[in-house]
Amino acid sequence: MKPAPFEYVRPSSVAEAVATLEAHGGMARVLAGGQSLVPMLGMRLMRPSAVVDINGLDAELGQIEARGAETTIGALVRYSEAEASPVIAERLPLLRTAIRYIGDRQVRNRGTLCGAVAQSDPTGEVALVALTLGATVVAQGPGGVRELAADGFFVGSYANALAPEEMITGLRFGVVPARGAFFERGRKHNDFALLSLAVAATPEPDGSWRDVRVGMGGINDTPVLARAAAARLEGQRWDEAALAEAAQLALEDADPPEDVRASAEYRAHLLPIHLRRLLLSLVEEPRHG
Amino acid sequence: MSSVEVAEQQAPSLIGSSVPRKEDDRLLQGDGRFTDDVEPARSLHMAVGRCPFPHARIESIEAAEAAAMPGVHQVLTGVEVEARTEPISVLRPVPGAADLPFYALASEVCVFEGQPVVSVVAESRQLAEDAVEAIWIDYEPLAHVSDPIAALAPEAPVLHPERMDSNLLASNPQGRGEPEKRLAEAVVVVEDSFRIGRVSPLPMEPRAVVAEWRPGARELIAHVSTQVPHLVRMQLAESLRLGESEVRVVTGDVGGGFGLKLGLYPEDLLACLHAIELRRPVKWTEDRVEHFRASTHAREAVHDFRIAADAEGRFLAMTDTYVTDLGGQNSPFGSAQLSSIVFTGPYRVEDATVERRVAVTNKTPIGAYRGYGQPEVNFARELLVDRLARRLGRDPLELRLQNMLSEEELPWKNAVGALYDSGDYGRCLRMVAERIDYGGLRAAGRGPRPDGRYVGVGFTSFVERTGYASARFLANRGSRFGAHESVTLRANRSGGIDLYTGVSTFGQSNETAFAQICAEVHGIDYAAVRVHAGDTGATPLNTGAFASRTLIAGSGAVREAAAALRAKTLRIAAARLELEPDALEIAGDVVRCREQPQRAIGLAEIHVAAITGQGIPGDEEPGLEVTAHFEPSAAAFAYGSAAAVVAVDAETGEFEIERFVMAHDSGRIVNPRAVEGQVRGALAQGFGAALSEELRYEEDSGQLLNGTMLDYFVPTASDLPPIELLHTEVPSPVTPFGVRGVGETGTIPPGASIANAVCDALAEFGVEISSLPITPERVWRALREASNGGEGLEG
Numbered sequence A: 001m002k003p004a005p006f007e008y009v010r011p012s013s014v015a016e017a018v019a020t021l022e023a024h025g026g027m028a029r030v031l032a033g034g035q036s037l038v039p040m041l042g043m044r045l046m047r048p049s050a051v052v053d054i055n056g057l058d059a060e061l062g063q064i065e066a067r068g069a070e071t072t073i074g075a076l077v078r079y080s081e082a083e084a085s086p087v088i089a090e091r092l093p094l095l096r097t098a099i100r101y102i103g104d105r106q107v108r109n110r111g112t113l114c115g116a117v118a119q120s121d122p123t124g125e126v127a128l129v130a131l132t133l134g135a136t137v138v139a140q141g142p143g144g145v146r147e148l149a150a151d152g153f154f155v156g157s158y159a160n161a162l163a164p165e166e167m168i169t170g171l172r173f174g175v176v177p178a179r180g181a182f183f184e185r186g187r188k189h190n191d192f193a194l195l196s197l198a199v200a201a202t203p204e205p206d207g208s209w210r211d212v213r214v215g216m217g218g219i220n221d222t223p224v225l226a227r228a229a230a231a232r233l234e235g236q237r238w239d240e241a242a243l244a245e246a247a248q249l250a251l252e253d254a255d256p257p258e259d260v261r262a263s264a265e266y267r268a269h270l271l272p273i274h275l276r277r278l279l280l281s282l283v284e285e286p287r288h289g
Numbered sequence B: 001m002s003s004v005e006v007a008e009q010q011a012p013s014l015i016g017s018s019v020p021r022k023e024d025d026r027l028l029q030g031d032g033r034f035t036d037d038v039e040p041a042r043s044l045h046m047a048v049g050r051c052p053f054p055h056a057r058i059e060s061i062e063a064a065e066a067a068a069m070p071g072v073h074q075v076l077t078g079v080e081v082e083a084r085t086e087p088i089s090v091l092r093p094v095p096g097a098a099d100l101p102f103y104a105l106a107s108e109v110c111v112f113e114g115q116p117v118v119s120v121v122a123e124s125r126q127l128a129e130d131a132v133e134a135i136w137i138d139y140e141p142l143a144h145v146s147d148p149i150a151a152l153a154p155e156a157p158v159l160h161p162e163r164m165d166s167n168l169l170a171s172n173p174q175g176r177g178e179p180e181k182r183l184a185e186a187v188v189v190v191e192d193s194f195r196i197g198r199v200s201p202l203p204m205e206p207r208a209v210v211a212e213w214r215p216g217a218r219e220l221i222a223h224v225s226t227q228v229p230h231l232v233r234m235q236l237a238e239s240l241r242l243g244e245s246e247v248r249v250v251t252g253d254v255g256g257g258f259g260l261k262l263g264l265y266p267e268d269l270l271a272c273l274h275a276i277e278l279r280r281p282v283k284w285t286e287d288r289v290e291h292f293r294a295s296t297h298a299r300e301a302v303h304d305f306r307i308a309a310d311a312e313g314r315f316l317a318m319t320d321t322y323v324t325d326l327g328g329q330n331s332p333f334g335s336a337q338l339s340s341i342v343f344t345g346p347y348r349v350e351d352a353t354v355e356r357r358v359a360v361t362n363k364t365p366i367g368a369y370r371g372y373g374q375p376e377v378n379f380a381r382e383l384l385v386d387r388l389a390r391r392l393g394r395d396p397l398e399l400r401l402q403n404m405l406s407e408e409e410l411p412w413k414n415a416v417g418a419l420y421d422s423g424d425y426g427r428c429l430r431m432v433a434e435r436i437d438y439g440g441l442r443a444a445g446r447g448p449r450p451d452g453r454y455v456g457v458g459f460t461s462f463v464e465r466t467g468y469a470s471a472r473f474l475a476n477r478g479s480r481f482g483a484h485e486s487v488t489l490r491a492n493r494s495g496g497i498d499l500y501t502g503v504s505t506f507g508q509s510n511e512t513a514f515a516q517i518c519a520e521v522h523g524i525d526y527a528a529v530r531v532h533a534g535d536t537g538a539t540p541l542n543t544g545a546f547a548s549r550t551l552i553a554g555s556g557a558v559r560e561a562a563a564a565l566r567a568k569t570l571r572i573a574a575a576r577l578e579l580e581p582d583a584l585e586i587a588g589d590v591v592r593c594r595e596q597p598q599r600a601i602g603l604a605e606i607h608v609a610a611i612t613g614q615g616i617p618g619d620e621e622p623g624l625e626v627t628a629h630f631e632p633s634a635a636a637f638a639y640g641s642a643a644a645v646v647a648v649d650a651e652t653g654e655f656e657i658e659r660f661v662m663a664h665d666s667g668r669i670v671n672p673r674a675v676e677g678q679v680r681g682a683l684a685q686g687f688g689a690a691l692s693e694e695l696r697y698e699e700d701s702g703q704l705l706n707g708t709m710l711d712y713f714v715p716t717a718s719d720l721p722p723i724e725l726l727h728t729e730v731p732s733p734v735t736p737f738g739v740r741g742v743g744e745t746g747t748i749p750p751g752a753s754i755a756n757a758v759c760d761a762l763a764e765f766g767v768e769i770s771s772l773p774i775t776p777e778r779v780w781r782a783l784r785e786a787s788n789g790g791e792g793l794e795g
C-alpha cells in the first residue's frame, strides 16, 4: 500500500495550482484533506503524475463567506470547521446535520467539503445536500472561472463535470427552504450510506408546502433528486396519502445498486419507508435532521 | 457494572485485586515497542506479489526487469524457495487429515487469492512494491470453488488432486449412545442447517517481521509479531534448515493476536530467507489490504444440528454434523476444532454424536480465532433450543433450566468425553433473567410498542473449554506443542524479581496476572516484579498463548517458581537473622520475623548475598533463580449465560439491542478489571460476527468482495449495545487457584442471544433465523419468507 511515484507540488496561489494542473495535461490531482486521495494513492487505484497540494492556500480557499443571500464555502474549509461555524448553523442547518454522518472526527478534521464534491462518491453526504439545496460548484481552470450547478455536476460513480485541468475553489449555496431533514443508514456507525435522504421544503400559512426538494444517496450511481416525489408534494398539504404516494414515486428516480452493504431489492424496500418517515418528521416539528 | 461474588472468604489478597496493569504505563505513554518500531541500521524492505485469482496455475514468471531496477536487491520465486527451504509445518493438524505440505511461495498452483507468489527486497517498501508491479506473471485461471458445501459435492474441482481424491480433508465422528434411536422415539425433533459467516480476527496491528542475520555468529534474530515465539522459532529452524540455537525469535509488544498470530506465516520465512542471503536486515509489515487476504480468516461453518425431546421437554438426543472450511491450504492451527467438544453445551444429554467434516476451498486459509469453534456451535444449538420451546409451548428459560446440568451432577463427562469440572450453570441463567426483569418484560408483551417496534428477549447458555489437558492427549492428535507453561524467576540486586516468560504480550494482561501471582505467593511487592516476555533468547521454552490456557498453565508455573524462590530466600535470611525459616515472612521489600517484625532484613540484601554467594549458609548454592514447568491436570470449563432484549422494526428488519446482560464464571478471578476488559473485548468481536462482519466472495470470480476496512463492517465502540456484566466465582478444582480461562468467553453468546431475541420479537410472524451475521436485511428477508409461508418451523 505505497503509492506509485509522483511529483509533489505545493503551489502558492490558485493560479499556480491551475497552471500546474494544465502543465501535467490533466494527469495531476489536487490534494486537499487527503482522506480519499491518499488511500487511493496507497492502493495504487490512482496514479497521478503529480499531486498538487493546495493546503498552503488558506488565504484564498479557507473561508466561509456569507454575502447577501449567498454562502460560499472555500475549497480548504474542513468538515469540522463547517460543523462549528455559526454561519453554517444559521444558514445551512441541513448541511451541518449531514456532516455529522461523515466518517469520524479525525476524517472530519482533515476532509474538505469541496474535496467531497470533487470525489463525487455516490453516497457522499455533501454532494447529496449540495444537489438537494441547488448549490453551485465554483471551479477555476486555464480558461478562467466556471460555475456549475450541482444538478448536472455529478455524472456517474466518482465522476463529475469538472475538467481535468480545473479545480474547485468553492461551493456556493443560495437561499434554502425553511425546513430540512436528513436521514442515513449505513452498516455501522458513520459508515458510507446504503441509503441517505435529504429533504427540504417551506411550509405556507395555509398548511401547504412549497419549494419541495427531495434528494437521495446510495440509491443510484450518483446522488439524485426524486423529482416525481417532490412534484407530488409541491404546493400540497401533506396528508398521509400524499406522503405515501410521494414516497412510492421516489422509486421512479432510483436505480439501486447491489453491493456488500445491501441488495438492490432491500434498498428499494427501505427507500419509501424511510422517505415517508422523514417527510413526516418535517411536518411534525420544525427540525433540521 | 460487576457484582463479584467471592466463593470463599479470604484475607485481603493481591489475587482478586484490580491492581493497575503492568503493560499500561508504556502503552499509554507511547512507549510500547511493536515489531514495526524495530528498524536496524541498513534495513531493507520486502514486498510480496500475490496471486489475484482464487485458483490458478502459474505458467511463467518474468522477473528480470524488476531485479534490475535501481534499489532492488533480490527477487525470490517459488522455485528458489522450494529448493532452499522446507515446507511450513502445521502445529495442530486435523486428526486423520492428509498431509498438504506448502512452501512460503507457490511455484505451480495457487489455491487462494492473496497467496504469495514472489517476494522482492529493495531499499524501501515503495521501491519493492514498484518492482512487484514490474514482475510479469502469467496465470492460467482454474475452476474454483468457494463454498465449503459445494466443495464437497462430487462435481467440485478437486483442489489437491496429488494428495486427495475429494475436497474432504478429514471427517471426525465422535459421541456416545444411540441418538438415532432416540430421535425416532422422540415426541419432538427440531433440526436445521445453520450457516456461520467467515470473519477476520482483525488485530489492530497487522503481522510484522524484521529479520537480521549475522553470518559470522550464525545467528538469525527474527522480530515477529506473534502469540507463540518459541513455536515460531522451531518452525523457522525447521523450514530454514537451521539448528534451533541459530534462531532467536524476539517478540515485543503485539497489537492483538486473537488466534491469528499462532505460528509461522510465509512472509516471516521469506523475510528471514532474504536477510540470510542478502546479509542485511529485512523488514516487512503487512498492510491492511494484504491482511484481509493473507492472514487467516475464521469461523465459516455449516452446522446440521438436531435435538430430540420428549413431551415434557427433556432432551433425549443431540446430533451435529458440520462442515468447517479450511481455505485453500493449512495454516498452523487450521480450522476450528472445539465445536465437537462443547456441542451439547451445559445440558444433560446421554445420547449424542457429532461429526466434523473439514472442506478445502479456494479461499484464504482458516486459522484459530477467539472461541475456536465454540461460538459457531453455540449458535446452532441455542437457536434450536428456542425453537423447541416454541414447538412445545414452553418458556425458553424454563426449558433450559430443566435440561441444564445441576451443580451436584458435576463433574460430568459429556458425550465426547470432555469432563465438565464444576460450576452452577443454572445460577448464571437465573441471574441474567432476573437482571433483565424477564417477568416484567413478558408481562409487558411483545408489542408492537407505541414506537411501532416489537420487543423480544433471547437467552443463551454455554460451556467453554479453557486450557487443555495433558501432553498425552495431544500426542494422539499430532500436535507439535505441549500442555505446560514454563516460567523463570530471577532475583536481582535491587531487591526485585525478574520474571521471564515465553508468553508474549498481546493485550491479555499476562504480565499483570503473572506479577500478581508471583507477588502473592512470594510476598514481594507487586511493583518490584518485572515481567520480561517473548524473547526466546531469554525466556524458558514454553508452549504459548492460545486456547485460554495461559493462566491455567502459567499460574501453576509461577506459583511453583515463586514458592521455591521464597523458600530459598527465607533459608538465607533465617541464617542471617538466626531464626528458623518457618518463623519468617516476606513482606514487600523485607524478610522479617512474623512475631517480631522489627527483626527484619532487606530483600535486596538477601538477593545480593545469594547472587554473590557471600554470606549464605555453607550448604546453600549461590544464585537465586528458579525455573518451573507446570502442566495442568485437565481443562477447566468456563460457563455462562446471556440475555438480549431487542426492539425490531417489522417493516424494515432494522433492530436495536436495548439491553445485553451476561453472567459468566471464570473461576477464581485474579484481576477483576482485566477480566472485565477481556470479556468486553471478546463481546465486541462477538457482536461484530453476530451483527455485521462477514467476508463475502463473489460467486463467479471467487474473489473477495470486501477486503478493506471500508467494506468490512467491524463495529466501533459506538456500534456496541450497552453491556451489563455479572460474574460468579466458583473455583475450578482442576487448576491452580481455581482459575478458568476467560479470554474467549465473550465471543460465544452474542450471536445466539440476539438471534433468539429477534425470533422471539417476531414470533407472531413465525420468523426463524439460521445464519450469521444477523443483518437487518436478513431479518427483513426472514420476515418476508415467513409471511409467504415459506421457511417456517422446521419439520
Ligand SMILES: Cc1cc2nc3c(=O)[nH]c(=O)nc-3n(C[C@H](O)[C@H](O)[C@H](O)COP(=O)(O)OP(=O)(O)OC[C@H]3O[C@@H](n4cnc5c(N)ncnc54)[C@H](O)[C@@H]3O)c2cc1C
Binding pocket: A029, A030, A031, A032, A033, A034, A035, A036, A037, A038, A075, A101, A102, A103, A104, A107, A110, A111, A112, A113, A114, A115, A116, A117, A118, A119, A121, A123, A124, A125, A126, A166, A167, A168, A169, A190, A191, A192, A193
Ligand atoms: C475512515 C473514513 C471514513 C469516511 N467516511 C465518509 C463518509 O461517511 N461520507 C463521505 O462522503 N466521505 C467519507 N470519507 C471520505 C472523505 O469524506 C473524503 O476524504 C472527502 O470526501 C474528500 O475530501 P478531502 O479534502 O479529503 O479530499 P482529498 O482526499 O484530498 O481528495 C479527494 C479527491 O478530490 C480531488 N480534489 C480534492 N479537492 C479538490 C479541489 N478543490 N478541486 C478539484 N479536485 C479536488 C482530489 O484530487 C481527489 O481526487 C471517509 C474517509 C475516511 C478515511
